[in-house]
Amino acid sequence: MIEIENLSMRYGELLALDKLNLNIPQGEFFAFLGPNAAGKTTTIKLLTGLMEPTEGTAKICGFDIQKQPEEAKRRIGYIPDVAEFYDKLTPVEFMAFIAELFEVDQETAKRKTPELMEQFSLGPYARQRIENLSHGTKQRLAIASALLHEPEVIIIDEPMVGLDPRNARVVKEELKRQSENGTTVFLSTHLLNVAQELADRVGIINHGKVVALGTVDEVSGLVEGGRSRSLEDVFLDITEGADAEEIA
DSSP states (O other), X not given: OEEEEEEEEEETTEEEEEEEEEXXXXXXXXXXXXXXXXXXXXXXXXXXXXXOOSEEEEEETXXXXXXXXXXXXXXXXXXXXXXXXXXXXXXXXXXXXXXXXXXXXXXXXXXXXXXXXHHTTOGGXXXXXXXXXXXXXXXXXXXXXXXXXXXXXXXXXXXXXXXXXXXXXXXXXXXXXXXXXXXXXXXXXXXXXXXXXXXXXXXXXXXXXXXXXEOHHHHHTSSSTTOOOOHHHHHHHHHTTOOHHXXX
C-alpha cells in the first residue's frame, strides 16, 4: 500500500533523505523512528505530496503521489503533529468541510460524524470555534477528521502530543483497530513504548538512511551479537554512532 523507491531529498548541500526504500503492505502497522533531524518529517512530507523529492518515487495504493496526486491523496488520512484548521469554524463545521473535500456521501457523513465526535470526546466542543479549543482537543479533532473518509492509508506524525492518558489510549486502540481491519498505518513517533506496543514492524532512520528494519524482536537482536535488548537500548546504540552499513 506504501511503496517507496530510492526516495531522496536535498536542501542545498544537506542530504536530508538518502535513497530511502520501503514497502509497507496493506494492514501493516509500521512505526518510523529516529532522532531529531533524522529525516522522518521529510519522509512524511514527501509521502503526502507536500514536497517534491529530489529523486525517487512514493506510491500510495499504487498511485504515484507526484504524478497522480488526487488519486493518491484521496486514499490518505494525514494527521500532522500540529494540525492546521480554519479557526473560525466549529468542529462540526470542520467535519462537514472535510466530508465535502473528500466527497463523502451525505448519509455516510451524517452517520460517521457524530460517531467520531463521541469516540474522541468532542461532543462538548461541537459548537465552539476551533480557535478557542485546547491543543489536545484540536489534536483529537485532527484525528477524527482524518478518519471520516475511511482512508486506506493513515499517515500520522506524533499522534499523542497534547493528549491525556485516556485519550491517548483511545487513539492507540483506534489506530490498532484500523490496522487490524486492513488499513495501512504509517506512524512517526519519538515514543518507543508506543512503537513497541502497537507496531508490526519498525524502521529506524538516522542521517537520512534506514539503519534498522524489522519486527521489534528482530530489531532488538541487531546489536551486541544478537543478544535481545530493549528497543530503547537498541535505538540509542544505533543512533549514537553505530555504523549503518553494519546494522541495516
